[in-house]
Amino acid sequence: MTAKVLDGKKFAKEIKENLAKEIKELYDSKGIVPGLAVVLAGDDDASQVYVDMKEKACASIGMYSKSFRLPSTVAQSELLDIIDQLNRDDKIHGILIQLPLPEAIDEKVVSNRIHPEKDIDGFHPINNGRLLLGEGDLAPCTPLGIIELIKSTGIEISGKHAVVIGRSNIVGKPTGMLLLKENATVTICHSKTKDLALQLKEADIIVSAVGIPNLVRGYMVKEGAIVIDAGTRVVDNKLVGDVNYTEVEKIASWITPVPGGVGPMTIAMLLRNTFKAALKR
Ligand SMILES: NC(=O)C1=CN([C@@H]2O[C@H](COP(=O)(O)OP(=O)(O)OC[C@H]3O[C@@H](n4cnc5c(N)ncnc54)[C@H](OP(=O)(O)O)[C@@H]3O)[C@@H](O)[C@H]2O)C=CC1
Numbered sequence: 001m002t003a004k005v006l007d008g009k010k011f012a013k014e015i016k017e018n019l020a021k022e023i024k025e026l027y028d029s030k031g032i033v034p035g036l037a038v039v040l041a042g043d044d045d046a047s048q049v050y051v052d053m054k055e056k057a058c059a060s061i062g063m064y065s066k067s068f069r070l071p072s073t074v075a076q077s078e079l080l081d082i083i084d085q086l087n088r089d090d091k092i093h094g095i096l097i098q099l100p101l102p103e104a105i106d107e108k109v110v111s112n113r114i115h116p117e118k119d120i121d122g123f124h125p126i127n128n129g130r131l132l133l134g135e136g137d138l139a140p141c142t143p144l145g146i147i148e149l150i151k152s153t154g155i156e157i158s159g160k161h162a163v164v165i166g167r168s169n170i171v172g173k174p175t176g177m178l179l180l181k182e183n184a185t186v187t188i189c190h191s192k193t194k195d196l197a198l199q200l201k202e203a204d205i206i207v208s209a210v211g212i213p214n215l216v217r218g219y220m221v222k223e224g225a226i227v228i229d230a231g232t233r234v235v236d237n238k239l240v241g242d243v244n245y246t247e248v249e250k251i252a253s254w255i256t257p258v259p260g261g262v263g264p265m266t267i268a269m270l271l272r273n274t275f276k277a278a279l280k281r
């Protein structure tokens with residue numbers, strides 16, 4: 001069997017086209033233009049690229065965006081002032097603080113300053129708590145994109161055994177919660193997991209979010225499993241995931257490519273979360 005490709009790039013484009021229509025309708029009916037503010041501190045190259053991508057994506061669907069590019073020496077108090085100002089700004093419905101932040105800054109303090117209703121990343125403890133309770137709809141973007149990709153296969157999630165590799169607050173843990181909400185039986189693996197291959201062998205759905213190329217090998221995957229690769233790592237100037245694609249595509253029923261899989265969906269979900277936040281106004 002050769003796995004079918006879950007084309008995140010194409011799917012994200014469709015989602016953005018639909019959002020563009022909904023944004024126009026929202027403007028025509030209520031005069032509201034959804035607005036996203038992106039705050040970048042420091043000169044990390046990858047972060048610059050992501051912020052550019054987010055700005056372009058906003059413009060392409062008629063969303064307002066405003067970005068702040070601050071030096072790595074920016075004071076935490078200045079960042080907090082900007083967030084306070086954005087929290088009060090009626091034109092802004094979503095605030096994104098690009099991570100990682102410079103070392104001298106406490107990421108938690110800064111992220112938690114965002115008003116929960118404008119927290120379109122879903123990182124705030126209030127939104128995390130709601131996710132844990134199975135309530136609310138501002139979940140983190142990468143996990144939301146992963147669920148959309150799995151649903152797009154047409155295969156029912158309910159009752160399936162899903163194994164998530166990685167337990168970060170941004171990807172692994174919330175992905176586990178969303179899968180549980182969809183009635184999957186969920187196993188979350190991490191660096192202390194004793195026998196990853198043994199866990200994966202039982203999985204109907206595998207989501208890998210680690211950042212170690214070749215972590216998921218063909219022999220570990222059950223015949224017909226859905227394999228979602230959220231990992232990204234730059235190797236020899238090329239973006240690679242956690243999954244050995246050549247081996248796993250021979251065994252899985254569906255597989256996401258890297259690039260062109262989870263990444264573009266993250267951006268589409270960011271835009272959708274901003275739209276949702278604007279709708280609530
Ligand atoms: N495409 C996209 O849109 C996005 C992609 N990413 C990518 O996803 C990956 C994960 O990101 P993030 O969650 O922020 O990363 P973190 O570094 O915060 O988390 C990595 C997780 O992987 C676990 N881990 C490490 N080594 C192993 C191992 N050998 N076996 C099993 N688990 C292991 C860690 O375990 P422990 O907790 O025990 O340390 C940790 O839970 C990265 O490659 C990142 O670049 C991230 C965000 C968005």
Ligand SMILES: Nc1nc(=O)c2c([nH]1)NC[C@@H]1CN(c3ccc(C(=O)N[C@@H](CCC(=O)O)C(=O)O)cc3)C=[N+]21
Nearest residue numbers: 096097098099100121239259260261262263264266267
């Ligand atoms: N507050 C915050 N929210 C984030 O959502 C956030 C963040 N900080 N910090 C960094 C990570 C990373 N991230 C990605 C988004 C899109 C792609 C993406 O679209 N990637 C393309 C390829 C891009 C390329 O070629 O480099 C793809 O996979 O096809 C990847 C990664 C969001 N993040």
